Amino acid sequence: MRVQNLVIIGSGPAGYTAAIYAGRAQLKPLVFEGFNAGGVPGGQLMTTTEVENFPGFPDGITGPQLMKQMRQQALRWGANLITDDVIKVDFRQRPFIITANEKEVQAFGVIICTGATAKRLHILGEDEFWNNGISACAICDGASPLFRHVEVAVVGGGDTAAEEALYLTKYASQVHLLVRSDQLRASKTMQNRLFAHPQIKIHWHSIPISAHGNEILQGLCLKNTLTGDISQLSVNGLFYAIGHIPNTELFKGQITLDAQGYIITEGKSTTTNISGVWAAGDVQDHHYRQAVTAAGSGCMAALEAERWLSNYGSLSILSVV
Numbered sequence: 001m002r003v004q005n006l007v008i009i010g011s012g013p014a015g016y017t018a019a020i021y022a023g024r025a026q027l028k029p030l031v032f033e034g035f036n037a038g039g040v041p042g043g044q045l046m047t048t049t050e051v052e053n054f055p056g057f058p059d060g061i062t063g064p065q066l067m068k069q070m071r072q073q074a075l076r077w078g079a080n081l082i083t084d085d086v087i088k089v090d091f092r093q094r095p096f097i098i099t100a101n102e103k104e105v106q107a108f109g110v111i112i113c114t115g116a117t118a119k120r121l122h123i124l125g126e127d128e129f130w131n132n133g134i135s136a137c138a139i140c141d142g143a144s145p146l147f148r149h150v151e152v153a154v155v156g157g158g159d160t161a162a163e164e165a166l167y168l169t170k171y172a173s174q175v176h177l178l179v180r181s182d183q184l185r186a187s188k189t190m191q192n193r194l195f196a197h198p199q200i201k202i203h204w205h206s207i208p209i210s211a212h213g214n215e216i217l218q219g220l221c222l223k224n225t226l227t228g229d230i231s232q233l234s235v236n237g238l239f240y241a242i243g244h245i246p247n248t249e250l251f252k253g254q255i256t257l258d259a260q261g262y263i264i265t266e267g268k269s270t271t272t273n274i275s276g277v278w279a280a281g282d283v284q285d286h287h288y289r290q291a292v293t294a295a296g297s298g299c300m301a302a303l304e305a306e307r308w309l310s311n312y313g314s315l316s317i318l319s320v321v
């Protein structure tokens, strides 16, 4: 079997950026773009409309168009793209073995870019108003004209929810924080900021159960988790801040993960516990979770892989391909 220099798993901003850099370094990377495990080819930005904060696009660009252009750039530099899900990896032997639904390959190096999936509540009306009032990322979408000078709601009780609620006060006239219990999991400092903010109202024991509107979101049906009472809340925005699931099931038992399942990388690098395996993007970052940071770490991983492949017998390795 032909041994690949470098296999990249995932085709979000991290995966395509790693492919562009590895392609330019003449590593002829093979990218498993995914199919439906952990998202779609192109990653999370395929599920959004306008991306207004990726540098180089002063007028914004749609998520799918941005990902199409990244893909084209990866192809231009010689990446071999396969639209398939990886279903098994074996990092215990070298070369590593990567098995997808329809193909199995051996590789000297692997960059994991399988991203994360934002949790949703799947309430009634969610699909209808997704991107038309409902979002999973306040930092990404909060500045949209849709949410300026209107009332919005944030669901969640942790630090992310607190941070997103505070961020949204820059644009929205009022932010309703919907908390399912009678306490927040956010740090004390964040809680104090929330309690003190005049534009934030906390609704304890509250969960949204349906969304309604007319093309854009106009309101929510809330359920009281204690009494079961139903009430209405007029808002034009609903932001989920209930966490993400990193797409790492595949790597359990081989790659070291943190308590939430994110891949642990060493220091400022993208190096994992296994030499020759790197991780980039949201799969190893639950802090920034932005396209540009994912792309940046994809670049880092490709540069680290290139150096590693050169240091560890580049001549013999590269001549195999």
Ligand SMILES: Cc1cc2nc3c(=O)[nH]c(=O)nc-3n(C[C@H](O)[C@H](O)[C@H](O)COP(=O)(O)OP(=O)(O)OC[C@H]3O[C@@H](n4cnc5c(N)ncnc54)[C@H](O)[C@@H]3O)c2cc1C
Pocket (backbone or CB within 6 Å): 009, 010, 011, 012, 013, 014, 015, 032, 033, 034, 035, 036, 037, 038, 039, 040, 041, 042, 043, 044, 045, 047, 048, 050, 051, 052, 053, 054, 084, 085, 086, 087, 113, 114, 115, 116, 117, 118, 135, 136, 137, 140, 141, 247, 250, 280, 281, 282, 283, 289, 290, 291, 292, 294
């Ligand atoms: C609705 C929404 C809007 C957003 N808007 C913005 C924004 O405006 N600006 C911004 O900077 N960020 C935004 N983000 C965040 C941004 O999308 C992510 O930070 C970024 O996409 C992470 O990139 P990634 O490459 O790490 O992973 P992802 O984009 O999550 O991509 C993961 C890739 O891995 C693939 N994959 C998963 N499992 C497998 C497998 N087993 N085999 C093969 N492939 C697999 C998937 O198919 C996918 O291609 C938004 C996120 C969401 C959900």
